[in-house]
Amino acid sequence: MATIGYAQLPVPGGGDAPLGPAALAELATAIDPHLMQHVADLAERNSVYAGAPLHTVVTASNGSLWIKTSSSANTWATIWEPTPAWRTLSLASGFQAGQNTPQIRLIGTRVHMRGRIIRTDGGLIVGTNGIQIATVPADCKPQHVATSTAFFSMSGDPLIGAGRVEAWSDDETTPRALTFWSQDGAQDGGTVGTSWVDISGSYWID
Incomplete structure (x- = not known):
């Protein structure tokens, strides 16, 4: 199966057997790490995405934006967070x-x-x-x-x-x-x- 783009997304070619749902599932799996993931808050980010791949980007309901900086630990860089209240x-x-x-x-x-x-x-x-x-x-x-x-x-x-x-x-x-x-x-x-x-x-x- 051929791959295209910087993300090397798998796309069936003419010589591939008619994979149907399996090909779509493989494509969706490859795209998923490159999508903006959504959570309610920081706690949900840590709960759901602690084991996510390196470079995963997550945004919260309050506009917070983080990017994962480790492939093994729950370590993130903060792109933006609202200033907390006093x-x-x-x-x-x-x-x-x-x-x-x-x-x-x-x-x-x-x-x-x-x-x-x-x-x-x-x-x-x-x-x-x-x-x-x-x-x-x-x-x-x-x-x-x-x-x-x-x-x-x-x-x-x-x-x-x-x-x-x-x-x-x-x-x-x-x-x-x-x-x-x-x-x-x-x-x-x-x-x-x-x-x-x-x-x-x-x-x-x-």
Whole structure:
């Protein structure tokens, strides 16, 4: 049976026996990997096409488009995905949202955060020894300790301007803590701490 085109599609020639349905089935099988496959979402893609051939292209109902980059593993390159919505961050006990609601979202392997966190009692947040202010979602847990710059109140001693937030977890059972650290300078007659922490920043999870 002759083949045609870059995809080498099988097409019966004059010397081939009248294969009928078998020839159509062979042609359909050859065409199938070159078609745009359709799924409802990422979960269905992973369920149905995990073992699909290299170069398989799949699109989802939300417009996401992926191409398979491995002939043996469920590995895909993302051509396009809609930007996911912001999610409200789970705050640690004793903390609440400040001027802007603390939120988080994962785009690929990059986590983005925004918002301010304050204490529920109106007191100062002291990060000298590290204090947990929130817990990140499971899909935003980094493989290693991830550090992002912390922005916070500059009132009082300017030393309070040096600080960071870290996302971390020692194992699968440890909370995925978002911890605030700072070089707390003295202010207001010796009191240390900041009235709010802005978590705006990002980190990689891989």
